[in-house]
Amino acid sequence: MATFNLNINGKTQTVDVDPSTPILWVLRDHLNLVGTKYGCGIAQCGACTVHLDGSATRSCMLPVSSVGNSKITTIEGLSENGDHPVQKAWLEVDVPQCGYCQAGQIMTASALLEKNPNPNDEEIEMAMNGNICRCGTYLRIRKAVKLAASKAS
Amino acid sequence: MTLVKTQIGRRAFIKNTSLAGGGLVLGFSFFNACKPKEAEALAVELEMPKEWFEINGYLKIGDNGVVTIMSPNPEIGQNVRTSMPMIVADELEIDWSNVVVEQAPLNTNLYSWQVAGGSRSISSSWQNLRMAGATARQMLKEAAAQAWQVPVGEITAKAGVLTHEVTGKTAGYGEMASAASQMEVPEEIELKETSEFSIIGTSRKNVDGKKITTGKPLYGIDVQREGMLIAGLVHPPAFGKRLKSFDAEAAKQMPGIRDVFSIKLYDEDFDKMAFHFTAFNEVVVVVGESTWQVFQAKKAINIEWEDAPEATQHLTLFGNKMEMKHPAGMENSEQHTDKLKKMMSGKGNVARRDGNPEEAFEKAAKIIERSYSCPFLAHNTMEPMNFFANVTEDHAELLGPTQTPEWMEPAVAERLGLPLEKVDIQMTRQGGGFGRRLYGHFMVEVAAISQRMKAPVKLMYTREDDMSQGIYRPSYYATYRAAFDAENNLIGFHVKAGGVPESPLFANRFPAGAIDNYLAEDFTVDTNITTGAFRAPRSNFIAGAEQSFLDEVAEELGKDPIDFRLELLKRAQENPVGDATANDYDAARYAGVLELVREKSNWGQDQPGVHRGVSAYFCHQSYVAQVLDIVMENNEPVVQKVTSAIDCGIVVNPDAATNMAEGGVVDGIGHAMYSGLTFNNGTPDQQNFDRYRLIRNREAPKAIETHFVQNTIDPTGMGEPPFPPIMGALANALYKASGRRYYHQPFITDRVFKG
Ligand code: FES
Ligand code: FES
Numbered sequence: 042m043a044t045f046n047l048n049i050n051g052k053t054q055t056v057d058v059d060p061s062t063p064i065l066w067v068l069r070d071h072l073n074l075v076g077t078k079y080g081c082g083i084a085q086c087g088a089c090t091v092h093l094d095g096s097a098t099r100s101c102m103l104p105v106s107s108v109g110n111s112k113i114t115t116i117e118g119l120s121e122n123g124d125h126p127v128q129k130a131w132l133e134v135d136v137p138q139c140g141y142c143q144a145g146q147i148m149t150a151s152a153l154l155e156k157n158p159n160p161n162d163e164e165i166e167m168a169m170n171g172n173i174c175r176c177g178t179y180l181r182i183r184k185a186v187k188l189a190a191s192k193a194s
Numbered sequence: 195m196t197l198v199k200t201q202i203g204r205r206a207f208i209k210n211t212s213l214a215g216g217g218l219v220l221g222f223s224f225f226n227a228c229k230p231k232e233a234e235a236l237a238v239e240l241e242m243p244k245e246w247f248e249i250n251g252y253l254k255i256g257d258n259g260v261v262t263i264m265s266p267n268p269e270i271g272q273n274v275r276t277s278m279p280m281i282v283a284d285e286l287e288i289d290w291s292n293v294v295v296e297q298a299p300l301n302t303n304l305y306s307w308q309v310a311g312g313s314r315s316i317s318s319s320w321q322n323l324r325m326a327g328a329t330a331r332q333m334l335k336e337a338a339a340q341a342w343q344v345p346v347g348e349i350t351a352k353a354g355v356l357t358h359e360v361t362g363k364t365a366g367y368g369e370m371a372s373a374a375s376q377m378e379v380p381e382e383i384e385l386k387e388t389s390e391f392s393i394i395g396t397s398r399k400n401v402d403g404k405k406i407t408t409g410k411p412l413y414g415i416d417v418q419r420e421g422m423l424i425a426g427l428v429h430p431p432a433f434g435k436r437l438k439s440f441d442a443e444a445a446k447q448m449p450g451i452r453d454v455f456s457i458k459l460y461d462e463d464f465d466k467m468a469f470h471f472t473a474f475n476e477v478v479v480v481v482g483e484s485t486w487q488v489f490q491a492k493k494a495i496n497i498e499w500e501d502a503p504e505a506t507q508h509l510t511l512f513g514n515k516m517e518m519k520h521p522a523g524m525e526n527s528e529q530h531t532d533k534l535k536k537m538m539s540g541k542g543n544v545a546r547r548d549g550n551p552e553e554a555f556e557k558a559a560k561i562i563e564r565s566y567s568c569p570f571l572a573h574n575t576m577e578p579m580n581f582f583a584n585v586t587e588d589h590a591e592l593l594g595p596t597q598t599p600e601w602m603e604p605a606v607a608e609r610l611g612l613p614l615e616k617v618d619i620q621m622t623r624q625g626g627g628f629g630r631r632l633y634g635h636f637m638v639e640v641a642a643i644s645q646r647m648k649a650p651v652k653l654m655y656t657r658e659d660d661m662s663q664g665i666y667r668p669s670y671y672a673t674y675r676a677a678f679d680a681e682n683n684l685i686g687f688h689v690k691a692g693g694v695p696e697s698p699l700f701a702n703r704f705p706a707g708a709i710d711n712y713l714a715e716d717f718t719v720d721t722n723i724t725t726g727a728f729r730a731p732r733s734n735f736i737a738g739a740e741q742s743f744l745d746e747v748a749e750e751l752g753k754d755p756i757d758f759r760l761e762l763l764k765r766a767q768e769n770p771v772g773d774a775t776a777n778d779y780d781a782a783r784y785a786g787v788l789e790l791v792r793e794k795s796n797w798g799q800d801q802p803g804v805h806r807g808v809s810a811y812f813c814h815q816s817y818v819a820q821v822l823d824i825v826m827e828n829n830e831p832v833v834q835k836v837t838s839a840i841d842c843g844i845v846v847n848p849d850a851a852t853n854m855a856e857g858g859v860v861d862g863i864g865h866a867m868y869s870g871l872t873f874n875n876g877t878p879d880q881q882n883f884d885r886y887r888l889i890r891n892r893e894a895p896k897a898i899e900t901h902f903v904q905n906t907i908d909p910t911g912m913g914e915p916p917f918p919p920i921m922g923a924l925a926n927a928l929y930k931a932s933g934r935r936y937y938h939q940p941f942i943t944d945r946v947f948k949g
Contacts, residue, residue: 059487062484066484074409075409075411075415075416076409077409079578080576083883083884085883085884123407132399135399135400135849137271137403137406138853138857139270139575139623139626140271141625142576147407170892173576175574175575176626177856177858178853178857179889180860180898181856
C-alpha cells in the first residue's frame with residue numbers, strides 16, 4: 042500500500058492503495074466515482090475511458106502509480122451540470138439503450154472534439170472505434186458527435 | 195372509451211391503506227431511497243410534493259400534482275422504464291413532464307410477469323398498465339364529484355386537471371389526490387380508444403438519460419454500502435471439470451483479503467427451474483475489501499480440479515419437467531460439428547409433414563441442398579454479471595441486475611433457508627441482458643456468500659469469468675433442400691435442423707403452409723456446456739438460414755426474392771397447405787412488412803455498385819422485413835444502408851423503438867459477421883474482447899431507416915424481432931456483392947470477400 046495524491050476533476054484526492062491498482066478501481070472503489078465503468082479490464086472496450094491531461098485514456102490498465110500529477114477528468118467532472126455539448130447532444134439524440142457504455146463513449150467523443158472540433162464521418166468512426174457498444178447504438182453515437190460539433194462551432 | 199372490469203390484475207389496484215404521509219410502502223428503488231436528491235434530479239427541475247398519496251400499486255400522486263409511476267419490469271436497455279410508465283400516464287391523463295419514474299421492487303402480490311424475456315414486457319402488461327392509469331383517473335373523478343356534489347359522469351380529466359364544465363369548477367390532481375386515495379376501487383373503468391392516446395405513440399426520451407450521461411450510480415456494479423465487501427469467484431477452467439481441493443493460504447495473506455472458501459449452490463434434490471442452473475455448482479470464493487484486491491487474490495489460489503462425471507439435470511420450465519443430460523469429458527468445437535453432421539445423416543424427429551415430401555424429392559427433376567451453421571455465442575452484456583446481497587439472520591436483501599427476479603427468488607430462499615417473504619429483491623438498471631440475466635445463479639452465489647460472511651457483499655465477475663462461465667447461445671446446424679419438377683416448379687421443401695444441445699427448428703413457421711410437400715425434422719446433441727436463451731432464441735440462427743435458402747430458391751426459379759415470398763404468403767393465406775391453424779404466423783401481416791420494405795427501400799431500382807439482400811421473419815408475435823445494401827470498398831463489404839419495416843402493433847415510444855430496431859440490426863450484422871465462441875478441451879478459446887470479436891463503430895451500417903406499420907393492434911414483441919432476419923439479408927447481399935454464398939457464421943472466417 043502507498044499514498045497517492047491524485048488530481049481528479051480539479052480536486053486533489055488522496056488514496057492509500059496498492060501501487061498496481063488501476064485508476065478505474067481507485068475511482069470506483071475508493072473515491073465513489075462510479076460513472077467510469079468496467080467492461081474488460083484489458084483496454085479493449087473503452088467503458089473505462091477517462092481524460093488524462095485531456096487525452097482519452099483507458100483507466101483499467103492505468104496503474105495509480107503511473108499518473109503522477111496528470112489531470113484526470115471523469116464523466117462526473119466533464120461538466121458542472123451535465124451540460125457539456127457532448128452530453129447535451131447525447132440527450133438530444135437519445136443515444137443510450139442500456140447506457141452502460143455511454144460514459145466511455147462520451148469521454149472519447151469529448152476528447153476527440155477537443156482536438157478536432159470538426160471531424161468528418163471517417164474521423165468520427167475511427168475515434169469511436171475503440172468503444173464497444175453491445176446494444177449497437179453506433180449510428181446514434183456518430184450522430185450525437187456531429188451534433189455536438191455543430192453546436193460547439 | 196372501452197369499458198373494462200378491473201377484476202383482472204385487481205391486486206395492484208387495491209390501495210395500500212397504511213399510507214398517506216410520506217412513507218411509501220411499495221418502496222423506492224435503492225438508489226433513490228438512499229439519495230432522494232438524485233431521485234428529484236430525475237425529473238429535471240420538478241418541484242417535489244410535500245406529501246404523496248398512493249392511489250394504487252403503480253402510482254402515487256403528490257399534493258402538487260406530480261405523479262410517481264412505478265416501472266415494474268427489469269430495464270435491460272429495452273427502455274421499458276420509460277415506455278411502461280408512458281402507458282400508465284396516458285390513461286391517467288397527466289402531462290408527461292409531471293411524471294417521475296421509479297423502479298418497482300419485485301412484488302408478486304402487485305405485479306405480474308416482472309421478467310425481461312420473450313419480448314413480452316409491454317405486451318403482457320399492456321392491459322394492466324392501462325387499467326392502473328384509468329382506475330386512478332376514475333378515482334380522481336369520483337373524489338371531485340363528491341367534493342363538488344355533482345354527478346361523476348359530468349367530470350372530465352385532462353392533463354392533470356379535473357373539470358366540471360357546468361359549474362366551471364376545476365381542480366388539479368394534487369388537490370384531489372388525498373380524497374382519491376380513500377376511494378373504493380371502481381368495479382368498472384373506461385379505457386381510452388387508441389385514437390385518444392396522447393402519450394402512447396409519441397416519442398419520449400429515456401427517463402434515465404441525464405443520469406446515464408453524467409455517470410450517476412445506476413447499475414448493479416455501482417452499488418455501494420456501508421461495510422460492503424467485494425467477492426469474486428473462481429470456477430472450473432473447463433466445462434467437464436469440478437473442484438477437487440484448493441490451497442488458499444497465500445491468497446488469504448494478501449492485503450485486504452478477508453476470506454477464501456468454497457460454496458455449493460444447490461443441494462442435489464433441489465427442484466430447479468431452468469433459470470436456476472449453472473455448470474459449476476461448487477466454486478471457490480474470495481472475499482475482500484476492494485475489487486482489485488479480490489481480482490488479484492483469485493490468481494493466487496492453488497486449485498486442483500478433477501473430471502466431473504456425467505450428470506442429468508432435472509429442471510422445470512413453466513410447470514413442465516425437462517431433463518438435460520451432461521456427458522462427461524472436455525468438449526471441442528470440431529467434435530460438435532462432427533456430431534451434428536453425423537446426426538444430420540441419420541433419422542430426425544419429424545416435427546411436421548405435409549403432402550408427400552419423400553415422393554416429391556424422389557421424382558424431382560432437380561434438387562438443391564444447402565447447409566448452414568453457427569457457433570456458440572457469449573452474451574457479453576457490457577456490464578458483467580454482478581449482484582449485491584445483505585443477508586442477516588432472518589432477512590435477505592438483494593439488489594442488482596436480473597431479468598428474472600421472480601423466478602430466482604425461490605432459489606435464493608431455498609439456499610438461505612429463509613421463507614420467500616423474507617427475501618426482498620430489487621432491480622437496478624442493467625448494462626444489457628440479451629437473455630444472460632435470465633439465469634441468475636450469481637444471485638444465489640452472492641446470497642450464500644453474504645450469509646456466510648454476515649456482511650453486505652457485492653459479487654463481481656471479471657469479463658473472463660463472464661465469458662467463460664456463460665449460458666451460451668447454442669451452436670446450430672441446418673440443412674435445407676428444395677425439389678423442382680421438370681417445369682422448374684417448386685414441389686417440395688425439406689428442413690432438418692439440430693443443435694448442441696437444442697434444436698433451432700420452428701416447424702410451423704413460414705414457409706410451412708405455403709408448399710405442398712413439406713417436411714421439417716430436428717435432432718439434438720448433448721453437451722456439458724451450459725446454454726440458454728440469447729436474444730430471439732433459435733430464431734437468431736434459423737431465420738438467417740431459412741431466408742438465405744429462400745433467396746437461392748427464388749434465384750433458381752428466376753423470381754424476384756420479394757415477389758417469390760409474397761407468392762408463397764398468398765398461398766398460405768388463401769389456400770394453406772396442411773393444418774392452417776398450426777401455422778403460427780399471420781400471412782397478411784407478414785406480406786405487409788415485405789410490401790412496406792419494398793416501397794421504402796425503392797426495391798427494384800438498382801443503383802450501380804450497390805448490392806442488395808432482403809429478408810423477412812416472424813417471431814415474438816411481430817413481423818420484420820429488412821433490405822440491406824452493400825458496397826465493396828477495397829475488397830471489404832461496407833453496409834451502406836439497412837431499411838427495416840416492422841409490424842409490432844401499436845408502437846408505444848417510436849423513437850425508442852427505432853433505437854432498438856437499429857440496435858437489433860447492428861447486433862445481427864455483428865454476430866453473423868464477426869462473433870463466435872469456440873471450445874478446446876472444454877475451455878472457451880475466447881475469454882475477453884481481445885479474441886472475442888464484437889462489432890465496432892466502423893463496421894456498423896452507414897445508415898439505418900426504420901418504418902413501422904401503422905395499426906391499432908395491441909403491442910407485440912419489439913426487443914427481439916429486428917435481430918434475426920438481418921442475418922439473412924446480410925448473407926443475401928454478400929452474395930450479390932461477392933458472387934459467393936455465405937453459409938457458416940461468423941461469415942468473416944468463412945470466405946474471402948471479392949468485389
Ligand atoms: S474496461 Fe477498460 S477498456 Fe474495457
Ligand atoms: S448502450 Fe448498452 S452497451 Fe452501449
